[in-house]
Amino acid sequence: MPEVNAETVATSPEAVAERLAASHYLADESLATAIFLAIRLGKPLLLEGAPGVGKTEAAKAIAGLLGRDLVRLQCYEGIDAAHALYEWNYQRQLLAIRHAGEQEVDIYDDRFLIARPLLQVLKAPEQRILLVDEIDRSDHEFEALLLEFLSDFQISIPERGTIRATAQPIVILTSNRTRELAEALRRRCVYHWIGYPDAEREAAIIMLRAGDVAEATARAVATAVQTIRARPLAKPPGIAEAVEWANAATILEKGGSPWPEAFRRAIGVLIKDEEDLSYIAPELGRIVDEVLA
Amino acid sequence: MRRYGFAIAPEQVSRFMQAVTLLGPRSMADIREAALATLAPPPDRRDEFEAHFQSHFYGNASAVIEGDADEETRIKDDGGADDERIEAEQKQEGGELSSALEQLSSRDFQRDDDSLTAFRRKLSSALPARCSFRTVRTHSRGKLDLRRSLREIVGADGDVPSPLLRRRQTVPRKLLLLIDVSGSMKLHTADYLKLAHAAVQGADRAEIFTFGTRLTRITSALRIRDRDQALARAAAQVDDWDGGTRMGPTLLAFLSVPRFSSFTRGAAVVILSDALERGDHAELEIAMRRLSARAFRLSLATPLAGDPRFQPATAALRAILPDLDDLVDGSSLAGLTDFILSLARPAPAAATIWKRVS
Numbered sequence: 001m002p003e004v005n006a007e008t009v010a011t012s013p014e015a016v017a018e019r020l021a022a023s024h025y026l027a028d029e030s031l032a033t034a035i036f037l038a039i040r041l042g043k044p045l046l047l048e049g050a051p052g053v054g055k056t057e058a059a060k061a062i063a064g065l066l067g068r069d070l071v072r073l074q075c076y077e078g079i080d081a082a083h084a085l086y087e088w089n090y091q092r093q094l095l096a097i098r099h100a101g102e103q104e105v106d107i108y109d110d111r112f113l114i115a116r117p118l119l120q121v122l123k124a125p126e127q128r129i130l131l132v133d134e135i136d137r138s139d140h141e142f143e144a145l146l147l148e149f150l151s152d153f154q155i156s157i158p159e160r161g162t163i164r165a166t167a168q169p170i171v172i173l174t175s176n177r178t179r180e181l182a183e184a185l186r187r188r189c190v191y192h193w194i195g196y197p198d199a200e201r202e203a204a205i206i207m208l209r210a211g212d213v214a215e216a217t218a219r220a221v222a223t224a225v226q227t228i229r230a231r232p233l234a235k236p237p238g239i240a241e242a243v244e245w246a247n248a249a250t251i252l253e254k255g256g257s258p259w260p261e262a263f264r265r266a267i268g269v270l271i272k273d274e275e276d277l278s279y280i281a282p283e284l285g286r287i288v289d290e291v292l293a
Numbered sequence: 294m295r296r297y298g299f300a301i302a303p304e305q306v307s308r309f310m311q312a313v314t315l316l317g318p319r320s321m322a323d324i325r326e327a328a329l330a331t332l333a334p335p336p337d338r339r340d341e342f343e344a345h346f347q348s349h350f351y352g353n354a355s356a357v358i359e360g361d362a363d364e365e366t367r368i369k370d371d372g373g374a375d376d377e378r379i380e381a382e383q384k385q386e387g388g389e390l391s392s393a394l395e396q397l398s399s400r401d402f403q404r405d406d407d408s409l410t411a412f413r414r415k416l417s418s419a420l421p422a423r424c425s426f427r428t429v430r431t432h433s434r435g436k437l438d439l440r441r442s443l444r445e446i447v448g449a450d451g452d453v454p455s456p457l458l459r460r461r462q463t464v465p466r467k468l469l470l471l472i473d474v475s476g477s478m479k480l481h482t483a484d485y486l487k488l489a490h491a492a493v494q495g496a497d498r499a500e501i502f503t504f505g506t507r508l509t510r511i512t513s514a515l516r517i518r519d520r521d522q523a524l525a526r527a528a529a530q531v532d533d534w535d536g537g538t539r540m541g542p543t544l545l546a547f548l549s550v551p552r553f554s555s556f557t558r559g560a561a562v563v564i565l566s567d568a569l570e571r572g573d574h575a576e577l578e579i580a581m582r583r584l585s586a587r588a589f590r591l592s593l594a595t596p597l598a599g600d601p602r603f604q605p606a607t608a609a610l611r612a613i614l615p616d617l618d619d620l621v622d623g624s625s626l627a628g629l630t631d632f633i634l635s636l637a638r639p640a641p642a643a644a645t646i647w648k649r650v651s
Contacts, residue, residue: 013316013326029322029326030326030329030330033316033323033326033327033330034326034329034330036315036316037312037315037316037327037330037331038330040315041308041311041312041315043308046333048336050551051551076426077425077426078425078426078427079426080427082440087440088440088443090439090440090442090443091439093443094439094443094446097446097447107443107447176551177336177551177552178551178552178555179552179555180335180552183300186333187302187304187305187333189333190308190312190330190331191329191330191331191333192329192330193336193339232545232549234548234583275579275582275583279579
């Protein structure tokens with residue numbers, strides 16, 4: 001996809017929503033507004049929501065919308081500067097010292113610097129999209145480390161000084177809200193909470209995402225998934241699971257299983273927790289029959 | 294908004310104005326969207342935020358509500374809010390919170406000196422430990438720390454001094470205390486809260502919840518160093534002292550909040566309750582199974598076990614016994630502190646022990 005200027009794309013929230021739909025991502029008015037504001041204000045976008053509502057997909061869709069590369073930083077407990085910002089290539093530095101002999105060697109030269117995702121986006125000549133995925137999994141210290149980057153789009157390397165962004169990146173942070181994020185981080189971002197879509201929107205998403213699913217099937221899946229999500233499950237199914245369920249049931253149906261049976265047999269792609277399966281199993285037949293009626 | 298405890302920075306206000314300008318605004322909906330995106334109210338206070346927004350921009354004063362009145366199990370979680378917000382909550386408390394089913398009352402705690410200081414001091418090192426992704430410097434048995442070794446080499450003009458090593462750090466596991474404050478536990482709740490205060494002060498990461506008919510997070514209140522002050526604040530936060538118990542539904546509600554349920558993962562979970570569930574115990578069984586699957590060790594300390602004739606004979610206890618790692622006596626503070634300090638030591642499963650006893 002060719003690169004486009006962010007400001008020419010983000011003329012209004014509606015224009016953003018249209019462009020996202022063209023990238024196969026259906027955003028509601030609030031999300032389109034948040035993306036529009038993040039692009040126009042030049043601020044990071046913080047997306048929070050339950051697992052499986054399409055936070056990471058939103059970042060990919062924004063990259064698709066602007067025709068730019070997505071650099072992804074997956075967070076985990078213990079992630080630090082060496083994984084997120086930069087690291088020196090110590091082996092090469094040692095070799096260089098050995099080879100240099102009596103000569104001077106600058107071991108903090110660019111060739112010894114390994115750029116990690118944050119430095120990569122700062123050094124890139126064109127604007128990049130940076131996805132900091134599941135920031136809630138990282139430690140508080142890492143959040144603090146991100147603050148300089150998020151407010152000024154620069155990082156400081158003690159041996160080299162401060163590196164500023166050549167082209168200001170578009171940053172998207174996602175969080176499943178397994179812990180509270182620092183106020184300082186939230187303050188720096190444009191914020192949006194993504195909830196589960198309503199049945200109609202979910203049916204539209206299934207139609208858009210699934211390969212070869214009839215409209216009636218998509219609607220039935222969307223309604224059934226809404227009912228199932230209302231139950232006290234340990235892991236409520238996300239949108240991706242709903243799409244997989246529609247796909248799997250369609251494949252089974254084409255393979256010869258009649259409709260209610262196809263849905264019941266494909267339930268393993270929707271619910272991936274043994275306890276939830278045994279909880280929903282007695283009701284599943286009735287739920288499927290109701291949505292197919 | 295600040296008056297109601299929403300921490301909104303000046304830069305957020307100017308960004309809100311910029312956002313409103315960018316959006317037109319073509320309607321009130323645009324102003325609302327701009328406010329949500331730039332002022333970033335926490336999701337659990339979104340209803341409150343909306344109500345204040347309605348009240349301010351539409352002059353709809355009746356829209357200012359406190360939470361969802363229909364919600365069966367209220368989850369109160371201050372999530373690190375400031376004092377101002379706690380004050381606001383206290384002012385909003387009133388008769389409207391009570392219902393025919395619940396008996397709400399408040400309680401004062403008397404200071405009494407006990408051996409909790411020793412417990413607090415020992416706790417951090419006594420909790421079970423796990424390997425962290427973080428590394429620490431070590432003199433033996435570690436991997437080569439190239440970053441620091443190289444600094445040494447450069448400092449020593451190319452000579453190779455003894456290499457520096459790092460190994461993965463061991464950190465204490467999280468401690469989660471779930472305290473039953475229902476009527477049947479009345480005699481013990483004061484002691485349990487003192488213990489909880491010592492736990493929050495002593496452990497690196499401890500979370501304390503109380504449950505009866507509601508679930509309340511009191512960790513932030515217990516972070517205050519002075520015990521009297523901390524317990525007074527915790528006492529003010531809990532509304533369901535000495536009422537009924539809905540242990541199963543409350544624990545399920547606890548598990549349905551990702552932030553809370555994620556805290557149980559790999560943690561030492563201690564439930565301080567008599568586990569006397571009224572009616573059907575199916576939900577309690579589900580909740581305990583889920584807790585047990587997530588936790589490193591799931592323990593139930595019941596004051597009933599203080600009686601030598603005690604047997605886990607009730608239907609609810611029999612059902613949850615296979616999920617428990619420990620079923621211990623929770624009738625005395627000394628016994629409880631000893632038990633918590635022994636959590637790092639392996640022990641046979643509760644079901645095995647009680648089978649042997651009976």
